[in-house]
Amino acid sequence: MGEESxxxxxxxxxxxxxxxxxxxxxxxxxxxxxxxxxxAPGAKNVTGxxxxxxxxxxxxxxxxxxxxxxxxxxxxxxxxIDGNRSITMDYHDPSLTEGDESLQSYTILxxxxxxxxxxKAEEMGAMVVCGIRVDDLIQREGRVVGVIAGEDEMYAExxxxxxxxxSLMAQKAGLIxxxxxxxxxxxxxxxxxxxxxxxxxxFKLNQNQGSARMILGCTQGIHxxxxxxxxxxxISLGCVFMPQExxxxxxxxxxxxxxxxxxxxxxxxxxxxxTVEYSAHLVSEAGYRGMPAKLxxxxxxxxxxxxxxxxxxxxxxxxxxxxxxxxxxAARAILGESDLSQIGPAYLAxxxxxxxxxxxxxxxxxxxxxxxxxxxxxxxxxAIGVMQRLYKVDGQIPQNLxxxxxxxxxxxxxxxxxxxxxxxxxxxxx
Amino acid sequence: MSIRIMEAxxxxxxxxxxxxxxxxxxxxxxxxxxRCQDKPCLLVCPAVLYRLDKNGDISFDYAGCLECGxxxxxxxxxxxxxxxxxxxxxxxxxxxx
Numbered sequence: 323m324g325e326e327s328x329x330x331x332x333x334x335x336x337x338x339x340x341x342x343x344x345x346x347x348x349x350x351x352x353x354x355x356x357x358x359x360x361x362a363p364g365a366k367n368v369t370g371x372x373x374x375x376x377x378x379x380x381x382x383x384x385x386x387x388x389x390x391x392x393x394x395x396x397x398x399x400x401x402x403i404d405g406n407r408s409i410t411m412d413y414h415d416p417s418l419t420e421g422d423e424s425l426q427s428y429t430i431l432x433x434x435x436x437x438x439x440x441x442k443a444e445e446m447g448a449m450v451v452c453g454i455r456v457d458d459l460i461q462r463e464g465r466v467v468g469v470i471a472g473e474d475e476m477y478a479e480x481x482x483x484x485x486x487x488x489s490l491m492a493q494k495a496g497l498i499x500x501x502x503x504x505x506x507x508x509x510x511x512x513x514x515x516x517x518x519x520x521x522x523x524x525f526k527l528n529q530n531q532g533s534a535r536m537i538l539g540c541t542q543g544i545h546x547x548x549x550x551x552x553x554x555x556x557i558s559l560g561c562v563f564m565p566q567e568x569x570x571x572x573x574x575x576x577x578x579x580x581x582x583x584x585x586x587x588x589x590x591x592x593x594x595x596x597t598v599e600y601s602a603h604l605v606s607e608a609g610y611r612g613m614p615a616k617l618x619x620x621x622x623x624x625x626x627x628x629x630x631x632x633x634x635x636x637x638x639x640x641x642x643x644x645x646x647x648x649x650x651x652a653a654r655a656i657l658g659e660s661d662l663s664q665i666g667p668a669y670l671a672x673x674x675x676x677x678x679x680x681x682x683x684x685x686x687x688x689x690x691x692x693x694x695x696x697x698x699x700x701x702x703x704x705a706i707g708v709m710q711r712l713y714k715v716d717g718q719i720p721q722n723l724x725x726x727x728x729x730x731x732x733x734x735x736x737x738x739x740x741x742x743x744x745x746x747x748x749x750x751x752x
Numbered sequence: 753m754s755i756r757i758m759e760a761x762x763x764x765x766x767x768x769x770x771x772x773x774x775x776x777x778x779x780x781x782x783x784x785x786x787r788c789q790d791k792p793c794l795l796v797c798p799a800v801l802y803r804l805d806k807n808g809d810i811s812f813d814y815a816g817c818l819e820c821g822x823x824x825x826x827x828x829x830x831x832x833x834x835x836x837x838x839x840x841x842x843x844x845x846x847x848x849x
Contacts, residue, residue, distance in 0.1 A: 359837055361770065365845045366819060366837075432849030453841035471840075488821040490837070501825045508822040510798045512763070513848040514755070556848070565796040565826050575798045575822075580757040592755050599848045600763035602798035602818040604825070 329355045331656060332469055332478040334456045334491050336363035337432075338373075338642050339626025340484025341439045341450075342381050342649025343656075348448035349382075350657050355478070356440070356448055357471065359455040364436030367486075368511060368603035370549045370558060370639060372429050372534050377643035379424035380676075381650055382442075390438035391428035392553035393532025394419050397525065400637060401548075401587065403539040404699075404706040408587035412533075419531055429532045429551040429558070430642075431513070456485070459494045459622065466495060466621030479662060481622045482652055484645075487604045489628035497624060498614045503566050505608035505630075507546055510579050511560030514595035518555050524591055525552055536637055537561075539702030540582050544571055545695065548582055549639075550591070557592055559583065562605055575602075605641070606632040609685040617673070618666030623652045631678070633685040636692055647678045687751030694744055696736065704734035760800035764816040772842035776814045778823070778835050785810040785831035792826040818844050 331347050333340040336358035347354045360366040372395055378385050398413040419426060440450045460468040460475060468477035483491035487506065492498045518529075525533045537548030546563035561579045568575055582588060606612055606627060613630040617623065625631075626645035633640045651672035659668040673679045691697070707730030721729075731738065785791070786809055793802035793810065799818050805811045810831070817838075824835040837843065 359840050361841050361845050364849050366843070367849050368846065369849065433846045434848075436849075455837055455840040488824070488837075501821075503825050506822075506825060508796060508798060508820060558848075565792070565822050568795050569790065569792045569826070572795065574795050574800060576760045576763075576800050579798075583755060584757060589755060594754050597755070597758065597763065597766060599767055599846065600760075600799075600818075601767075601844075601846055601849060602820040602822070604821050 326467070327477045327479050329353045329476065329478040331355070331480050331482060332357065332476055333482040333484055334469060335484035335486060335628075336360075336440050336450055336452070337367055337436055337484055337486065337626060337645060338439060339628070339645035339649040340482060341436070341443045342646045343482050343484065343625060343652045344448040344450070345381060345439070345443040345446050346650060346653035347656060348443060348446040351447075352656075354448040355476065356443065356450040357454050357456050357469070358450065358452045360452060362433070362437055362452055363440035363450065364433040367432040367436055368509065368601045369430060369432045369642060370509075370511070370551055370560060371432075371642065372427050372551055373435070374427045374640065374643040376424045377646035381646055383424070385442060386423050389428070390435045391430060393429045393527070393530055395427045395429060395534045396527060396531035397533035399533055399535035401535055401537045402702045402705050403537060403585060403587065404703045406586050407706045407710070408585070409705060409709055410587070427534070429534065429553050431553060431558070456491065459491060461495075464620065466619060479621075480656055480665060482625055483622060483628045484625045484649070485628055487606050487627040489624065491622070492614060492624050492628050495619050495622050497616055497619060504564070505606065505612040506565070507562040507605045507607040508565050508568075508575060508602065509560055509562040509605045510575055510600070510602045511558055512583070512597045513553075513556050513558055513599040513601075514592050515556045515598050516592070516595040520594075521552050521555070521557065527552065530554075537582075538636075539698065540585065541698055542571060542573065542578055543699035544568060544578070545692070545698055547636075550588075556598070557595065559588070559592060564607065606630045607634060609633055609689040610682040611686060611689060613682065618669055620663055620666065623655070623666065623669050625649050625652050631682065633682065633688070634692065635685070635688045636697075644678060647676050648673065651676050651678065690751040691748050694747065696740070696744060700734045700736045704730055704736060707733050761816070764799055768845040768847055769815065770842050770845060771815050772838050775839060777838040777843070778812065778814050778817065779833055780810060780812055780831050781833045782809055784829055784833075788829040788831055790828065792828070793823045796822045796826050798822065
């Protein structure tokens with residue numbers, strides 16, 4: 323540690339990225355300070371959400387034993403909505419819940435999970451201080467040497483910006499400018515309490531097992547989608563929208579989401595429940611394209627949401643596992659590189675090694691696919707239009723199937739030409 | 753209480769807030785806001801905290817802010833002249849998240 327430095331590392335933000343980094347640094351005997359502005363870890367954080375266990379296993383396999391999970395995901399579901407009609411696909415596979423723990427995924431609530439992970443980091447020797455907002459970075463000759471919080475200045479060999487999607491630290495460091503509106507979605511969520519038994523009955527779940535559901539077509543044509551995750555004794559129901567399209571649509575985020583709650587296919591899943599919290603958060607939606615051009619500067623590393631590490635494929639969303647991975651990569655770089663000026667490049671190398679950057683690069687195609695506006699209205703309408711015709715029995719002579727599908731295509735406002743183009747784009751991009 | 757469409761204010765009343773009575777973390781320039789034709793804040797704030805008053809001016813109540821930052825991203829005419837996170841311990845305190 324240099325003369326002036328009070329800590330080997332200061333981590334700004336007690337989410338999964340920052341805490342994973344702090345955990346490993348403290349475990350290796352480093353003096354680590356984690357500063358969190360919320361009253362407790364997780365107090366400012368929101369997830370859909372589900373976390374993939376492999377990342378926690380990579381952090382420390384012992385953590386899998388008593389992690390603060392809600393339910394182990396046994397059912398992967400996709401719901402398509404058009405008007406008051408819907409289709410639900412439910413993929414169930416015993417291997418989702420049996421065998422290798424590290425290949426499974428779990429629903430979580432962040433106020434619970436982040437507090438648990440912070441406790442684990444503290445057990446390793448990290449100091450986690452809550453209720454303090456970091457206001458600025460201390461920079462000398464282009465190098466970050468510490469942070470300012472109110473009247474206090476704290477110095478460290480390295481600062482880890484784990485302050486989330488609205489990363490003020492990355493902005494202060496000059497690594498990102500203002501967030502571009504095309505790169506983020508606004509997510510809203512209600513946590514709705516229901517007895518465990520009711521949840522298990524409604525979703526056909528075994529005890530402690532859960533479902534993860536993505537909902538397409540519930541955003542009134544706006545680029546975005548809904549989600550539903552079963553927790554132990556609650557349901558997380560939410561929606562993400564591109565804010566720019568909200569403005570064009572002319573309807574409030576809140577109103578569109580409230581209508582989803584009352585949808586005839588959604589309401590029976592949550593009825594008799596009690597809403598206990600309403601939350602909102604920005605979600606990085608641009609994948610690899612939205613990442614800052616540089617993830618470090620001398621004395622500073624960006625991890626997790628601050629680095630734009632989110633992958634949305636349309637059928638699943640990954641963020642928290644990537645956050646953990648980036649925290650692990652940051653810790654490995656710090657521990658493995660004695661030359662302070664080389665930690666940044668070492669961090670990038672670790673991000674490659676841990677497969678995070680290669681995975682982010684692959685996500686570009688999904689983003690191109692999700693840019694097709696027809697995915698949010700015309701295609702859901704087409705899928706449901708086809709279903710409607712398949713299941714209609716009225717005693718008349720049925721039309722041949724091809725004709726019925728053509729009818730559904732016309733009704734959805736699509737053209738065969740457009741579908742071919744979109745299909746080709748789809749195949750090419752993923 | 754069963755599931756129904758709820759007003760934003762009622763939803764916010766379910767949350768735990770520690771309100772900073774001394775300092776607003778978001779401040780608007782009413783002049784700029786009154787000239788703003790788009791007023792995206794009226795639609796994109798999930799907590800519906802931006803409202804038009806009788807004179808057509810934007811009023812904003814920072815007390816129920818969920819700190820998502822959507823208004824900051826969408827405020828193209830820069831009527832938001834200050835957007836900070838609330839001071840330590842203040843603001844929203846998610847119990848579930």
